[in-house]
Each structure stands twice: as C-alpha cells, then as structure tokens.
Amino acid sequence: MRFVTLLVILLICCEAKYVPADGIYALTEEMPQYQEGQEAFDDYVKQAAAQSENQGAGQVFVSFIVSTDGSLKEAKAVNPRSDQVGEDAVKIITGAPGSWLPGIEEGQPVDVKLVYPVRF
Numbered sequence: 757m758r759f760v761t762l763l764v765i766l767l768i769c770c771e772a773k774y775v776p777a778d779g780i781y782a783l784t785e786e787m788p789q790y791q792e793g794q795e796a797f798d799d800y801v802k803q804a805a806a807q808s809e810n811q812g813a814g815q816v817f818v819s820f821i822v823s824t825d826g827s828l829k830e831a832k833a834v835n836p837r838s839d840q841v842g843e844d845a846v847k848i849i850t851g852a853p854g855s856w857l858p859g860i861e862e863g864q865p866v867d868v869k870l871v872y873p874v875r876f
Contacts, residue, residue, distance in 0.1 A: 782869055787859050790857075815873050815875045817835055818874055820849060822870060834871065
C-alpha cells in the first residue's frame with residue numbers, strides 16, 4: 757500500500773513543470789526556430805565561415821539565447837582557439853539575416869539557450 761501511495765504522489769508531482777531559476781530554458785515544448793528554416797541558417801553559417809579570415813581554425817561552439825521576442829542575446833564563444841576566432845564565430849551567428857521564432861513553453865514564449873557549431 758505504501759508503494760501505491762508513493763507512486764501516486766510521484767505521478768502528481770511529475771505533472772509540475774520545471775521552470776529554471778534563471779528563466780532560461782534548455783529544452784521547450786517548441787524549440788526556437790530560424791524563421792527562414794534550419795537549412796537556410798546552416799547554409800548562411802557555412803558560407804560566412806568559408807569567407808572568414810580564420811580558415812583552418814577548426815570548430816567553435818557559440819552559445820546564445822533566443823529571447824521571447826526572437827532576438828539573440830548573450831552570444832559567446834564556448835571554446836575558441838583565440839579571441840579573434842571566437843569573436844568571428846559570434847559575429848557570424850549574430851549577423852544572420854532574418855529572424856528567429858522564440859521557444860514556446862505552455863503556450864508562452866520563453867528564453868531558450870542554444871549552442872551552435874561554427875566550422876572554419
């Protein structure tokens with residue numbers, strides 16, 4: 757009987773939604789999307805990196821937040837080989853033409869942190 761009671765309590769508790777303390781989600785019901793499509797974003801990043809002065813610098817991950825209005829904020833290079841390579845990777849991500857659709861949680865737009873690789 758204790759097991760059944762515990763199971764019922766756990767099931768009820770699991771219905772509660774996780775809200776991060778800082779209000780920035782890593783996973784949402786609907787993840788943010790580049791309005792022109794993922795393929796368009798991938799193509800833009802690939803072309804911009806190919807035109808960069810940092811050819812051969814390898815891969816740099818850029819973390820950024822897609823805010824509730826679809827704008828990008830707090831973009832930073834996670835593992836740059838140099839400050840210049842990191843700055844270039846951030847400029848590529850934040851300089852994408854077009855806009856983002858925000859992440860949605862419980863029907864409301866929320867801030868979502870994403871990480872995207874830039875390959876030089």
